[in-house]
Amino acid sequence: MAPVAPAGTNPFAVRHAGPPPAPPAPHRHDLGRPPSFEPQGLAELQAQSISAWFARHQVLDRVSLTMPAGQVTALIGPSGCGKSTFLRILNRMHELVPSASMAGEVLLDGQDVYDPARKLTQARRDIGMVFQKPNPFPAMSIRENVLAGLKLTGVRVSSSAKDQLVEESLTKAGLWREVRDRLGALGGGLSGGQQQRLCIARSLAVRPRVLLMDEPCSALDPTSTRVIEETMTELAREVTIVIVTHNMQQAARVSQQCAFFLAAEGAPGVIVEHGDTGSMFGDPQDERTAAYVGGHFG
Numbered sequence: 001m002a003p004v005a006p007a008g009t010n011p012f013a014v015r016h017a018g019p020p021p022a023p024p025a026p027h028r029h030d031l032g033r034p035p036s037f038e039p040q041g042l043a044e045l046q047a048q049s050i051s052a053w054f055a056r057h058q059v060l061d062r063v064s065l066t067m068p069a070g071q072v073t074a075l076i077g078p079s080g081c082g083k084s085t086f087l088r089i090l091n092r093m094h095e096l097v098p099s100a101s102m103a104g105e106v107l108l109d110g111q112d113v114y115d116p117a118r119k120l121t122q123a124r125r126d127i128g129m130v131f132q133k134p135n136p137f138p139a140m141s142i143r144e145n146v147l148a149g150l151k152l153t154g155v156r157v158s159s160s161a162k163d164q165l166v167e168e169s170l171t172k173a174g175l176w177r178e179v180r181d182r183l184g185a186l187g188g189g190l191s192g193g194q195q196q197r198l199c200i201a202r203s204l205a206v207r208p209r210v211l212l213m214d215e216p217c218s219a220l221d222p223t224s225t226r227v228i229e230e231t232m233t234e235l236a237r238e239v240t241i242v243i244v245t246h247n248m249q250q251a252a253r254v255s256q257q258c259a260f261f262l263a264a265e266g267a268p269g270v271i272v273e274h275g276d277t278g279s280m281f282g283d284p285q286d287e288r289t290a291a292y293v294g295g296h297f298g
């Protein structure tokens, strides 16, 4: 089906119509000074009527969801129903795909993430992402890996503050005790589960307000999975977390909120039901949710 959103409501269509904007000037921040690099408190993320396309193929249709501050929200549903696309729209990664377009709004504590006046690097810093496959920079040391995100988002930190930031980020990611004596060792030399926690530490080092996690444990063994789940539970005290998972037990263990995505054959993905995780698993209102969480399809 052709995109139905009028061109004026599609942020990419508007933004991609003209010449590419000049690259943003880097922020020059120091840990001790600017308030913007201090922990900014918990933030709520709100998606309002999100539709998405790859070229003319519509993959999401008017999806709205509130992801409450300080909670873990799990996105569940069968393969291909648009969960990852939705996640990537939340921090503006969707627009990296040349054929991609979207309509709708994403609000971080009420502020439009797609506001043209807002820097793209700011959106990516506020809303970090951890991927399915651990992707540390293998030739960089553990320390350099943790600090790598600062450069990418244009944040300057003094040398003394860097040590503190490395320890703080690795501690929050649940990895500090295992690596504190070998911060100069290569990131690629860690186990898969440690590499994923290193990636979490790298995301945390820029002090995001939201952490998006796209099946972060699917490449890991059960023990590493359990450690990451514990880390998530700790982190949710200070960072709002949104996780895509195919593992229903994991969704039940780690999340307080849950959204069930589904795409009927040939139709774009929608949210069939969302709410608190206990109700979604214990007393689902829609029979399709009941069938999915009961393991009858997907």
Ligand SMILES: Nc1ncnc2c1ncn2[C@@H]1O[C@H](COP(=O)(O)OP(=O)(O)OP(=O)(O)O)[C@@H](O)[C@H]1O
Pocket (backbone or CB within 6 Å): 054, 059, 077, 078, 079, 080, 081, 082, 083, 084, 085, 086, 097
């Ligand atoms: N880069 C892309 N180009 C074209 N189509 C894409 C692209 N990425 C995803 N799609 C399509 O968008 C739809 C939704 O994909 P998406 O990955 O968001 O689903 P998902 O629910 O996360 O699936 P899974 O659980 O298998 O990861 C699918 O039909 C997919 O083929």
